[in-house]
Amino acid sequence: MKINKLNSIILLGLIAIISILVAQLLWTKEAFTLEQKKLSQKTHIALLEVAKKLYEGTNHELPAQNPVRKIANDYYIVNIDNEFEPDILEFYLKTEFKKMNITTDFEYAMYNCQSDEMIYGNYISLSDKGRAKQSVHFPKHKNLVYYFAIRFPNETSYLFSSMRFWFILSIAIILILLIYVYSIFTLLQQKKYSELQRDFINNMTHEFKTPLSSILIASKYLSEQNPIKEDKKLHTYTNIIINQSHKLNNHIEKILNIAKSDYAPLELKKETVFIVPVIEETIENIQLKYPEASIKIESISDEFQIETDVFHFSNLVYNLLDNAIKYCNEKPEITIGITTENSTLKLTFIDNGIGISRKNISFIFDKFYRAQNEKSNEVNGFGLGLYYVKEICNLHNWKIKVENNLTNGITITLSIPYKK
Incomplete structure (x- = not known):
């Protein structure tokens, strides 16, 4: 507005x-x-x-x-x-x-x-x-x-x-006016703080992008030098710099996208696609990062089609898988289930992670929220991944639900309107 x-x-x-x-x-x-x-x-x-x-x-x-x-x-x-x-x-x-x-x-x-x-x-x-x-x-x-x-x-x-009734009514209207004025004042204050926060994030991330790009270019050039290639330790350290720079760059891009979506809603370019191939491609990409993770798809058919923005849907699946793998104490095992119920396609992500406490489940889709648990200090992030997932679901008019499993891990269910 x-x-x-x-x-x-x-x-x-x-x-x-x-x-x-x-x-x-x-x-x-x-x-x-x-x-x-x-x-x-x-x-x-x-x-x-x-x-x-x-x-x-x-x-x-x-x-x-x-x-x-x-x-x-x-x-x-x-x-x-x-x-x-x-x-x-x-x-x-x-x-x-x-x-x-x-x-x-x-x-x-x-x-x-x-x-x-x-x-x-x-x-x-x-x-x-x-x-x-x-x-x-x-x-x-x-x-x-x-x-x-x-x-x-x-x-x-x-x-x-x-005339008690008249005075009570007048006092009630005065109270309503005061509450309205206070609410408007609070709304304007919150809007001001939100704009300041967004401007700060935009400026901060843009300022980070320039030196980070220089670091990546210099690191790649450095890793190609013969003395670095011949020294195993130096080559390892150089790869660490490059990998961590890429990770930092991904975080910055994610913050920029979220800040942009707050100012102007994301625009979806919807098309009808087969859902299984898109998920399979996303699994291949994430297993390059986590080769030890076991991810399988259970679907009664490979012919399920949905109307979606392929780019954002792929990012949504990637974020859910990335979270499931990061918050796991053992070998990550994730099952992606695809079923239909009446006119709804159910897409479930079942993992064997550490789960989420019941009091924190309702907050996991909030921006910048990170639940405090045993993996909080080990896992890097800004609490934007699931917020992005929720935003994409809202833009598609999909429903998303999170539940703890009986043993360990959680199940995230996406309810997608489906026409046969």
Whole structure:
């Protein structure tokens, strides 16, 4: 994925989540306003009913003008224009608030026309929580004689508690946004480290190639000189230099191929080939390196054909055989089985090596992974062989499975789609 495409996806995702968060906050604000209006309407209706009840049994009639006035969000006054008793007022307030399902605490005060001041009535706790003793000032209002005032000291917290769902949802969206930002930051960091690693490997291997080529050319020229040919020890040492240089060159090539495949996927040139001849040719090549190894093919037919990239398939087989031989304490014996099962060709590599511990089996196809065992210090490598095998299988849409044998060694099975 190109960096500009990745940045576009990240930016669009970030804009989408921020938009959802802003919309959620706006909805929460709107919901708070609606809850506030709802409480105000319920309080207005309850106080109007209280005023009506205070007029019952008297010679006065309820005035045509609405007696309930909202002074502030949490403060109301009710003009009765008639004498009333504090105990009766408190009873009616409790009753009507209960009917309207108003469960927040409230306090009330009444105007005393004789003393020309507001007389504090009581603090009524309708919630489960108790109250702390407090002194509240109720202001006087002009042009009113018989009236009382109501205050809701905990209105804000009451409204917030009734909107728990909205706040939980908002917090969840904020957490999702934070997780998204953290994930993107981690992704970009990993991408940066991956690019640095790839650039380092490319530079390192290219820098190695030049002196290594010079060493190979000089060593081959040196080995052809008569004094070297005549001295057995010098000839042996020269061959060691050449062989080890070739081995190092193979490792460098392998690293370069893997680094290249990370940047741009390998391109397969598929063709239909007979599988047995390709494997036989690969066996001949590896036995030049390991003449002591015993490798045989068990197949019910030599006519099995698969669609594959011959070059990469040969490398895949070579890597599997090379691993099986290197990780063996005795004479390497490898059996390559070719069978069919329904529409699948099963290609199995059975060896008599040291095997793999169960806890390490799931990691053997990871890049640069080398399981720690008794052969780790003896076997040279970078942990790229099986990673390459897995990559080639993925590109072909083949399945690969590794199992320990009952006695010793492992069995690697490739499942290849097959058409007769």
